[in-house]
Amino acid sequence: MQEDRTLMASNHTKMKIPHVLTVAGSDSGAGAGIQADLKACAARGVYCSTVITAVTAQNTVGVQGVNIVPEDFVAEQLKSVLSDMQVDVVKTGMLPSLGIISVLNQCLKEFPVRALVVDPVMVSTSGDVLAGPSILAELREELLHMADIITPNLKEASALLGGQQLETVSDMRAAAKLLHEMGPRNVLVKGGHLPDSSDAIDIFFDGQDFYELRSSRIKTRNTHGTGCSLASCIAAELAKGSGMLPAVKVAKRYVETALDYSKDIVIGNGPQGPFDHLLRLKSSVKSSCRQVGFNPSDLLLYAVTDSRMNQKWSRSITDAVKAAIEGGATIVQLRMTNSLLHLIAFMIGVVVLQIDHYNAHIGSLNITIPKRRKTMPSPGMEMSFKKASRLISLKCFINFPPVLICAVEWEKDAETREFLEAAKACLEICHSHGIPLLINDRIDIALACDADGVHVGQSDMPASVARTFLGPEKIIGVSCKTPEQAHQAWIDGADYIGCGGVFPTNTKANNLTVGLDGLKTVCEASKLPVVAIGGIGAANARAVMEIGAFNLRGVAVVSALFDRECILTETRKFHALLKEAASM
Numbered sequence: 177m178q179e180d181r182t183l184m185a186s187n188h189t190k191m192k193i194p195h196v197l198t199v200a201g202s203d204s205g206a207g208a209g210i211q212a213d214l215k216a217c218a219a220r221g222v223y224c225s226t227v228i229t230a231v232t233a234q235n236t237v238g239v240q241g242v243n244i245v246p247e248d249f250v251a252e253q254l255k256s257v258l259s260d261m262q263v264d265v266v267k268t269g270m271l272p273s274l275g276i277i278s279v280l281n282q283c284l285k286e287f288p289v290r291a292l293v294v295d296p297v298m299v300s301t302s303g304d305v306l307a308g309p310s311i312l313a314e315l316r317e318e319l320l321h322m323a324d325i326i327t328p329n330l331k332e333a334s335a336l337l338g339g340q341q342l343e344t345v346s347d348m349r350a351a352a353k354l355l356h357e358m359g360p361r362n363v364l365v366k367g368g369h370l371p372d373s374s375d376a377i378d379i380f381f382d383g384q385d386f387y388e389l390r391s392s393r394i395k396t397r398n399t400h401g402t403g404c405s406l407a408s409c410i411a412a413e414l415a416k417g418s419g420m421l422p423a424v425k426v427a428k429r430y431v432e433t434a435l436d437y438s439k440d441i442v443i444g445n446g447p448q449g450p451f452d453h454l455l456r457l458k459s460s461v462k463s464s465c466r467q468v469g470f471n472p473s474d475l476l477l478y479a480v481t482d483s484r485m486n487q488k489w490s491r492s493i494t495d496a497v498k499a500a501i502e503g504g505a506t507i508v509q510l511r512m513t514n515s516l517l518h519l520i521a522f523m524i525g526v527v528v529l530q531i532d533h534y535n536a537h538i539g540s541l542n543i544t545i546p547k548r549r550k551t552m553p554s555p556g557m558e559m560s561f562k563k564a565s566r567l568i569s570l571k572c573f574i575n576f577p578p579v580l581i582c583a584v585e586w587e588k589d590a591e592t593r594e595f596l597e598a599a600k601a602c603l604e605i606c607h608s609h610g611i612p613l614l615i616n617d618r619i620d621i622a623l624a625c626d627a628d629g630v631h632v633g634q635s636d637m638p639a640s641v642a643r644t645f646l647g648p649e650k651i652i653g654v655s656c657k658t659p660e661q662a663h664q665a666w667i668d669g670a671d672y673i674g675c676g677g678v679f680p681t682n683t684k685a686n687n688l689t690v691g692l693d694g695l696k697t698v699c700e701a702s703k704l705p706v707v708a709i710g711g712i713g714a715a716n717a718r719a720v721m722e723i724g725a726f727n728l729r730g731v732a733v734v735s736a737l738f739d740r741e742c743i744l745t746e747t748r749k750f751h752a753l754l755k756e757a758a759s760m
């Protein structure tokens with residue numbers, strides 16, 4: 177028996193876990209430094225080893241003491257880890273002495289790693305000096321040129337450049353360019369401390385192009401350690417195999433999400449509190465052949481499936497998705513509708529309304545609605561419950577006939593399983609073609625099959641909540657009809673918005689249309705890329721793309737692709753048309 181087990185264990189494939197080594201200072205308050213690095217890597221599913229360069233006595237008020245570790249002992253720690261533990265990426269934080277920078281330089285030459293992330297930590301958020309100006313020259317000469325990316329904040333960028341003032345986004349761009357000339361492959365100038373900015377803006381420069389990375393600025397005191405965590409998350413994504421820009425984008429979103437999640441926590445009495453790194457983020461160690469992160473140009477031809485249309489044309493969902501992708505669809509959203517469920521939901525609605533009517537007149541029925549189950553409702557169920565909850569607010573307590581409930585619960589479960597199976601099969605097809613797959617509404621299905629993201633409507637789960645479930649790298653889209661909704665989607669951390677219905681459609685009954693003017697208004701107000709949806713076909717797609725909004729990145733189509741005899745031919749035609757319209 178014992179022997180069998182040993183045999184089984186040795187038969188398991190060995191798994192290499194991505195590994196980041198952080199070379200930084202310890203923060204006794206555990207908001208920044210080594211402790212932040214450990215937590216950020218853990219949250220991103222990456223192993224983190226630690227070489228400690230200094231021990232600080234630190235809390236939310238400030239830094240009370242610093243004890244620098246002798247350079248020989250830093251060298252000993254570096255050798256212990258680098259000679260044995262297959263490190264992928266080294267990330268540096270507080271490097272408080274010339275000797276430490278020099279031994280690090282030697283060790284990196286002796287034990288090369290895949291990437292080096294340098295966070296040139298100098299001053300804590302509280303204003304205390306962690307590494308003085310005396311190290312600047314050594315940092316420039318010994319380390320910056322070896323770095324794949326450096327991540328200075330405004331003060332650090334200014335110090336590295338000899339003290340020039342940085343106060344605007346254009347100053348940040350100029351600084352990024354000058355810092356790049358010092359030798360690092362990429363530069364990220366962080367704008368967390370940019371004055372008078374309602375957004376948190378960072379400038380990324382790869383030596384060729386500038387990228388202005390924006391997120392909403394979270395109103396919180398808990399920003400201690402954001403810089404360390406950002407750099408660690410970049411290192412973690414690089415260790416997983418991500419490219420530099422996607423790694424930076426995921427890291428920024430990680431910090432934004434974690435800050436939002438922890439904005440109200442209270443630890444300590446000082447002005448700058450730590451945040452919670454280990455929010456319920458899913459670690460995506462699994463590598464998919466699709467590069468993580470959202471690319472707005474994927475919105476160009478956004479194919480939305482419709483199970484009823486597939487039934488009508490007697491084809492499987494997978495055949496439909498495959499044909500759409502082969503025809504040129506650039507992103508796929510899986511939307512399952514179930515006619516039987518809708519019928520049942522409608523029947524419940526009728527019963528509820530009847531009893532409500534009766535109650536309003538007689539007023540003495542004392543009946544209760546059974547509690548919602550833990551599983552998330554399908555679109556049809558939600559409609560009926562929404563109607564029901566409105567009736568609760570009218571102080572009307574109603575008991576559904578038990579038989580009807582059983583029927584609905586049974587159908588709902590059957591639908592969930594069917595939906596999940598379809599999602600898994602479609603994901604395989606999408607990923608083999610490098611196309612992202614989004615799930616309509618159902619966060620649980622997206623999580624269960626590890627889809628690339630979700631699309632939610634105004635009455636579905638809020639995008640900010642979806643984000644905490646799905647993590648920073650997943651794509652989240654929100655349906656919006658108004659500038660206010662578009663603004664909220666941006667605040668909530670969505671990646672794009674779907675605006676419509678632009679024209680009337682029969683796939684969504686009772687859906688208010690916004691028209692081309694409404695679409696334009698929403699595009700102009702939106703900080704996020706937009707995909708237009710609703711009644712768009714070959715005849716009117718050009719008019720949509722030509723409204724003259726730079727952030728309108730494509731159209732979402734249902735019937736014009738899937739309610740056709742040959743999906744492949746229709747998608748090809750549609751794709752050619754959009755390509756032409758987009759290039760004008």
Ligand SMILES: Nc1ncnc2c1ncn2[C@@H]1O[C@H](COP(=O)(O)OP(=O)(O)O)[C@@H](O)[C@H]1O
Nearest residue numbers: 329366367368369376377392393394402403406
């Ligand atoms: N209040 C905030 N809301 C959202 N993101 C923030 C906030 N403050 C800082 N960030 C982001 O956190 C990261 C760290 O930035 P910054 O505070 O400038 O660096 P440091 O912590 O090294 O001083 C950057 O990506 C920045 O945009």
Ligand SMILES: Cc1ncc(COP(=O)(O)O)c(N)n1
Nearest residue numbers: 201208209300401402403404
């Ligand atoms: C030991 C140590 N290292 C780094 C920082 C900087 O923190 P931040 O992430 O806020 O820039 C810190 N306060 N303490």
Ligand SMILES: [Mg+2]
Nearest residue numbers: 297329403404
């Ligand atoms: Mg910092």
